Amino acid sequence: MKLNRVSAAVAAAVIAPAVLLSAPAFAADGNKASAASAPDEASEAQKGDAQTSAGKGNAQMGDGSKDSASSSKNASDEDNRFAILKIINKSKPGSRVYEAAQEAMNGSAEDRVRFLKEGYELAQFADDMLRTVQISSIGGKAVRKAALEALRKDTHEALRQFLDVGQYVARDEDNRVEIARILHTAKRGSVLFDAAQEALDGSPEDRTRFLESGQHAARVTDDRIHALRILSAGGPHVREAATKALRSGNAEDVRRFLDVGQYEARKLDEAEHAKDKNNKDSKGDEKAKGGRESKGGKATDDAKQKQDGAMDAKKSNGTTDAKPAVATSSTGSSDAQLAATGASSATPWAIGGTAAALAAGAGLVIASRRRTASEH
Template sequence: MGVRVKLSRISSVVAAAAIAPAVLFASPAVAADAATAPANSAPDTAPDAKPDTQSNVKADDDNRVAILRIINKSKPGSSVYEAAQAAMNGSAKDRVRFLKEGHERAQFADDTLRTVQISSIGGKAVRRAAHEALMKDTHEAIREFLKICQYTARDEDNRVEIGRIIHTAKRGSVLYDRAQEAMDGSPEDRTRFLESGQHRARQIDDRIVASRIVASGGLHVREAGIKALRSGKAEDVRRFLDVGQYEARQLDGAEAAKNKGDKDKDHENAKEGQESKDGKATGGEKQKQGDTNGAKGAMDSNGTTGAKRAIATSSTNSSDAQLAATGVGSATPWAIGGTAVTLTAGAGLILASRRRASQD
């Protein structure tokens, strides 16, 4: 009996000893499982994944907003505009890629195109600066041209253009004075003069010239010039100076020639009338002169010649009388004979006249 109790006790001890290691090693494993189980459980991993998804969505929303701003600032049809639109319609990775490198490449393409366009319409200095930037083929060189070099080169070209205007403008004109002021001013003053100032100055000069032409022109020139000036339009004044004044001068010339012809015709008519009047007066005078000459001829044939002869005879007799006073001349016998003949003829005429009277 006592042996059985001992054996049962030994068996219990052996069993306890055999089970103890299993129990001891099993307890840490259970503890380890209890410690690691919550980390691998589904309820614990869900909260860790959800914040990452929210962060990605927010980042993509921010990218969309940034791209929309770029689209609003870009010109439709440009490289930047097209690339931004493609990124907006693409994936989140496309939008990230556009913002990191696509925007820069597209902007470089647009800036290069803009440089070429500026060069095509610029002056000599602008074309030279644009060519240098394009040859470098870097975005930095293109940006420097667009921000600085193009304006420096443009001012150089503006100075050359204003110098030409000064050379061709009339000294003392409004255009000449304004060009000199721009040349002495800032680059902005020169740009403003070439874009608008020179045109206003030319309009003022045109009005001044048109006013002078009106003041010294004929009727049609004055009418055309006043009409152009009163219209208030620069193109009307310019047309008057280029075309209208010459058309009006032709009309004035035609009227002047017509008036001159009428005056010449009136003068000719007056001259012919005067000549006709003078002809009649001349005819009367000629007839009167003829009558006078006839009477004079009759007088010469009758009395005047006889008178002259008597005067001549008297002169001769006077000479002979003078000679008789001094002595007898060679003409004395002829004088005495002539006197006797004259007296005899006179006596005969007296007797004949008395006989006719007695017969009557």
């Protein structure tokens, strides 16, 4: 394992100076160095054995190297602590790396060595796998596909490749698809349409920026333009509602006016328009009725005037509509005269003769019909 090779190289680099300094000239100090490197306090007998071993020279070089390695082991534990502290500071609380590092710091020197050699990598692998799964759950189609491929390989290198590079390439592919969908639904010539086209032709950062904030700003601008157009062509209530929404400076108010408010205001305008029309129609009917009544009254007056004129004409001719009155002469004669008509006393006789002639003619017709019937 590469991590094991690196740790061995580091250990060799630390041990080398100690081996070089364990020459016979420093044999007298071997007793002191051996006592300081032991994890526990040594007994007097052990100290004597250490002095004897240190005085044997090159033949006992292995024992001196072992003591020097013990000394460097204590020195490297401080370095291990410092390295683990750095890992804790840059790790996210609650992650597997953070918890494993805390356990190593609270454990023994061997625990810290074990964490740096293999524990850190295993914990990082677990965190990377969890992060890949989380990204896949909220990503688009391309991101999910790339994450699934990395998880199937089940190697730390595949996960790191996805997290460092692959997820961003796949995300830009998903962003292109989403922007193309917005472009298809947007009205040509609108602010949203132009902004989407510009982002699609730009860089991956431009596409990300458009989806995160640019599209929302473009929609707000388009909504305000639409509200202004409705205001310019609407009735009193529509204009009032549009002005109120635009002056609020709140994008939600403008959106609500476009979705609901304009239709409510338009109904009020239509209701008032219908009411005014009915009032005008009723006034027109009353005016026409008054005209007909005045015309009828004028006709009655004209007829009355004509009748009065006829009566005046009759009076001027010496006639009236009154019934004939019988007047007696001054001599008491019984002959009657028709008053104010101009008819003489022979008129009744003429009428009687006419009636008799009509009766005789009718009799002759009846007799002729009977004669004809008998012949047949």
